[in-house]
Each structure stands twice: as C-alpha cells, then as structure tokens.
Amino acid sequence: MSAPHILVVDDEPDIRTLLQEILADEGYQVESAENGEAARRARRSRKPDLVLLDIWLPDVDGITLLKEWRGDNGLEMPVIVMSGHGTVETAVEATRLGAYDFLEKPLSLAKLLLTVERALQAEKLARENVGLRRQVQTVFEPVGKSQLMQALREQVERIAQHDSRVLISGEAGSGKKTLARYLHHCSARRDGPFVDVGVAIIARENSAVELFGSEEGEEVHFGRLEQANGGVLFLEDVADMDPETQARLLSAVETQAFRRVGGTEPVKVDVRIIAATHRNLEQEVRDGRFREDLYYHLNVVPLRIPPLREHAEDVPDLLNFYVDRFVDHDNLPYRHFSLAAQNRLRLYSWPGNVLELKNLVQRLLILGSGDEIGLEEVEQALGEASLAAGGLAAPGVLDLPLREARELFEKAYFEHHLQASGGNVSQVAKLAGVERTHLYRKLKALGIDPRQVGGGK
Template structure:
C-alpha cells in the first residue's frame, strides 16, 4: 500500500495536471499540483513531498533549471521524475545527471507512470539509500551484450580490472551505462559489500570535506562517503564536476589511505576501491588547468572508454533481446519480438540518450503495444518520427489570404516540430521566436504538442 505518501505534480498543461492527479489519487497518493516554478516553490515551502513529477518544458522557468536550483540550494530532499516529450530525451538524460531519478515520456502511459513512481518512492533520493544498502538488490539491466569490437574490448578490460584493486576511470557520455558498468565491476569483485554512489555535482566548497570524510559533533558521529564505502566500492559519477576542495581532499585520502572525520581526531583507514566516471578525461582537463593534475593521475589506474550506443549499433539486436528478456523476467511484462524492419530502424537512429534511451523505448513498447511483434510503424511512433508521415507543405490557393496564411503557418510549424522531434526549445531557435510567443502561436493554430509527439 502507498499509505499517505505525497506527490507534487509540476506541469504547465492543465490537462496533464488533472489527469496525473486523478490517476495518482486513485492509487492512494496525496497529490498537489503546480502550474509553474513559482507555485511549486510556494508549495515546497509549506511541506516537503515524498516525490515530485516535474515537466521539462514550461513557458517561464523550465524543469531542468528548477531542478538545478533545488540541487544548488541543497533543498533537493525528495526524488524527482522528469516528464519529457519526444525530442527531449537527451535533456531528460541530462536531468538524471543533475539528480532526477528517472523520466517518463508524453503521451503518458498509465502502466509506465505507476511503475516509475512506485520504484522512485521505494528507492528514495539518489545517494541516500546507497550509503546504507549492500549491492544485493534486483538483477541489473544487461549491458555487456553484443559482439561489436568496442564491446569485446570493454569486456576484456573489465575482466582484467576485476582482479585488481587499483582505481578505475570510466570515460563516456551520459546514458552510456557507466554507472551500471561500475556496478558490474563491483559485483564481480566482492560479494555483499557496499557500492556507494557519490554524485560529484552534489558537493560544494562548503560541504565537500564533511560529505566525504564525515563529521563528529557533540558526541554524534555522521558517516561520510569514504567511511560508508568501507571494504567495497566508492563510485563517483561525473568526477569532472568535483569542486576543488573535494579534489584536494580526495587526492590526500587516496595517497595516504587514511582520513579524519571533520571535528574528530582519529585517523581512520580508507579501504574502498575508487571507481569514477567522467564525460571528459580528467587528465585532459588537468592539461587545461581545469582539474587537479595529481588526482587525475590517481583516478586513472585503469582507464576504460565506454562507447556511446551510436558506435556499437551492430549490438542493437542483441541488446533488444536482452532488454526484452529482462523486462519480462523482472517487471513481468509480456514478451514481444522486434521485427527485422523495426531493428533496422533502430540501427538508423542516432541515440542521443544512449542505452538509457534504448531501455526506455523497449519498456515503452512492451507496456503500450499489443501483439507478438513490434513493427517499424510502432518504432516510428515511439521515436516521435512525425517527419516520416509527411514532408510536403501544400499551399492552399483556394482559401482567402488570412486562412491560407494560417494554414501555411500550421503546416510549417508542424513540419519544423517533426524536424526537431517535438523539442520546443529547438523549434523556438529554428523559427526565430521567443518561447512564450511560440506557445501562443501554437495554441492559436490549434497545434496539440502531445499529439504531435505521439
């Protein structure tokens, strides 16, 4: 049962707010809604929700900016699920780096919504549960699947690194599976020890030492990340975002294998293995004087390049098979087979969201689709490929000038929306309009963004 867990829905579209409130209240949740960032902040000042559903695109302050604000001010004390439209997958993946736990896509799927909400409430805030829990939870999503040259090379490197205790650096794009690769490395090395995930962007110059080393005050001891990971793995994601204070503290700990809690005197042993992930190699950043050179060398005991999905497209059929099997076994979804045409269509997609985007797509078609086979039409709809439907703008000479102009503008904007995959920010830049004016224009032309993105 959900008890009286509370959820805040932040979305500028009244219909979305209404539907989500009705669905979630039917499931027993307490739901409040906000139409913009200002109203959301007012509600948060009154009471902290257990979960926030946050729309990415809103006319004034967008969801990602609001998420950054909560993270920067230290008020992100609840899990956040982003609501994205087609064409905003890359932005949604970026939001997970900033602290969002997951994202759901419009048009909303009831099954996916409830599954994602239940999972987020169970797991809580990123990093919070990691400090307490052993890595013995659900079977992770398979990643080391396929036979491409890049994945064979990575498999070999992981096998070699499993036996050692040196630091490991995973360099790759967001959504490419760096965190899961780090967990795979941990699981193969030591059973039932802690895997502690530290998101570098959560540290500031003021809190870095306390968060890393812990604190003693008035007889009360609070463990830091170094102590929580004892005997296991300390995984630091987006290490290039570590503030200088954290870089200095971490470098000293790796060098001395000892640390002292803030306010304490006892030198404690540091016994965890450090695995880091970065989008850019810290040693490259060090040469640009943007990262501590000593720490950069320390972190790269073993360096691995995690390839983006677009560089291992030949692995997609094997990944699809593995992902479908995983969702069937772990989430109880119905088995469906991807047709050859559907697989070929996926191999021609550029995958800005990498493996995370593929995982969500597979889950989406299993939840929403019917029949034994997933065909290419279903894939086009799932990818928001409206451009495949129509690419010709027809000039209506049979209409009065005003109506013909409105018809042309409607066709033009629909075509442009297809070109940018429903991304309002990209559309605004493309057509040279401010986003607020663009929203008004779309409404005046009766263009329903949700239907365009279907």
C-alpha cells in the first residue's frame, strides 16, 4: 500500500521546504504548491489524502479554495488550515467549510505532525463507516470445514501475498464479494480502501464518470478508481461493463493511469483490481461482448468459488453461522435447527447458493417461533422455494382464478430469479425478456422490493 499523499499549499518557500522535509522523514509522500492555481492543478493531477493549506496566498485566499473543494458531501479529503495572522472569525469560517483543524504560525512541528496523524486516522474511520466502503461489514473468512473450502481459503491466503489482479468466478449468490473482502483483508493493502462497484447496476451513460471521475472547469469529481487508490477496486458483475468503459479500464490497467471524463491530464493510481463474474467470460469474449485483451489483463490469477451443492457438508456450519450473525447483528431471536432439518437442508440443491441459505435462515428467524426449527418448518420453507422454481406445478395453484394464479406465478418467478441473482434487476430483466423500466413497474405492482429479496452477494 502506498504512503498517504499530502499536498502543502503555502507561498513561503522556506515553509514549503521545511514541511516537505519533515513530512517526508515521517514516511509521507509530499507535493507542494506556491499559490491557489498551483494547488488546483496539483489536486486535479492527483487526489491528495490530506491538504495543509495556508489562508493567505498571493492569488486567492484559502477560504475560497475550501469553498471550491467543498462538494455536496463536504470536503473529499481532510484539510488543515494554517495562518500567521488568523482571526477567530477565519478559524470559525474554515471549520464551517469542513476544515479538520486550524493551526497558527509559527508552527509547532510536534503539534502539526500529531494533527496530521489524527486527521488521516479520522478520515480512515469516516471512510470505513459511511464513505467509500458503502456496505462495510466485519470481514468473514469463507465458512466451512470441507476440503473444498479449506483449499479455497489456503489459495486465497497465498494469492493475497502478491499484488496481482484476480478474477473470481462463481454462480450468483456463491459469495464472491465475501471472498474478495477476505482476500483484501489478508493482503498488505488491508488498511487501504475496499471500493465495491456493482457494474450491472450502473447506468451505461454514467459508467465512465462513476469509475473514472470527471472534470468541468475547476470542479473535479473523483471516481471509484481514484477513491480506491492504495487499496482494492472490486468490480462486481464485470461482464456487464459496456465496451467504452472496457476500453478505458484496459488503458488504466496497462498504464496505472487514466484521464477523468472531460480531463486532459493523466492521473496516476496504485490500485489492485479484483473482478468477479457469474458468467463464462471466455464465452463472452468469443461472442464479442467482452474485450479479449481486457479479459487476459484481469484474469492474471483465476479464482473459482464452488456452488454450495458441491460442498453440502458445510451446510450445518453455514446455518449456525448465519443464525449467530442475525442474532448478534439484527437482534433476531435465537433458534437452532434440529438434526433432521439440517440433514434435509444438506440434501437440498441450493440453486441460489449461500445467498439463498442466508435468506432462508433470516426468514425462519423472523417468521418462526419456538427454540427449534424442525423438519416440518423447513419443508414448508422449501415448498415456498419450490413454488418459486416450479410455479404452477404447486398444489392448489391450478384451482385459482387465472388472474390470481398468474400473479402468484409472476411473484414467485421474479422473487426466485432476484434471489438467485442477488437482486440484480438488469440481469432478471434480460433473463425474462422485458425492459428494465417495465420490470421495475411490475415489481412494484407485485409488492416486491429487489433489495430485500436479493440481499447482497
């Protein structure tokens, strides 16, 4: 992982030199700017992890720069303001605009270094809680004592020691994101960001801006690739990436640099890319839907996660794991599976893989009662799953009026495929042969929330 990048903005050469030397000795990467325009160029060239900003500059004051850099969600990096003749009003205004702290000159270098350290730590914690890691959760290793899962964990731990790109393949719901997070957690980049991009849910017209950011005048939007600097960019459903974005990504992978949409200068990044797909990417290449050169760049280390039916002996461990997780994190009542129920679930085919098992456990904890989940309750839950898979073959459905039977089938059909795809509406729309906007209306009419049905992959 690369060291934090600090931008020092001050018009006094001696102060710039002193701060550059002191911060470099502490292991930081340091860049300096002598005025506001140079600061704008430096920030555009590379997003700093922290800015030391003098209030009084020859061309523009620091407050103006703070206002320029303050987006809808505040500043995109911590800023420590410095001034030799600051006032209370200036300090208050800087803080109101999002500055982390206000330091008076002459600077106490000990206090400066402590403030820098605390600002970077605060930014890291904020990023983990509400920023870049949008769905942060405790990192779990893949669950299971089977030979398959033991071998998979060992393989991931070996791969994590290297910085190569990884392509994770596996059926929908098999736990690709969990595996990617575990790989990141085992690597030297573990303290860096893990930025998750659901490629399939990004509108095609927004995908380049979402990934690579944009520039318009002095306004700079930092994309996910730049946000992942020093850490990992996880590309979920990479097969759904449009051709133009594939070309941009290929260039970024080859050069470790890219241009923002509307930008003219290259931006360098240090990012490990982990991509994931439930499709056969080789077939996508043969069919002309995915670039062959990008495929080979992403597939440096292939990693296959097996479907649950191939390691069904892990089902009891997974049941216990998710029961404990929902009890601890969602305050659901504790219930245990009887031995007969566990054996029945070991024999189930799990078309939706670990995600389906997770959803089943959650549903049984929410809707059931009593300390034990028995065979009869499990059979009923699997019967509902069978309805989703078999539709009109379920008992009693053929006796309903046509309209009710059709609605029941449609509801079961879409819930099944949303669960199997992890809530991927685009994928279900393609499978069903309907427009995505039409599918959204249909789901709303049927009372289906894709997020609740699909959960997370």
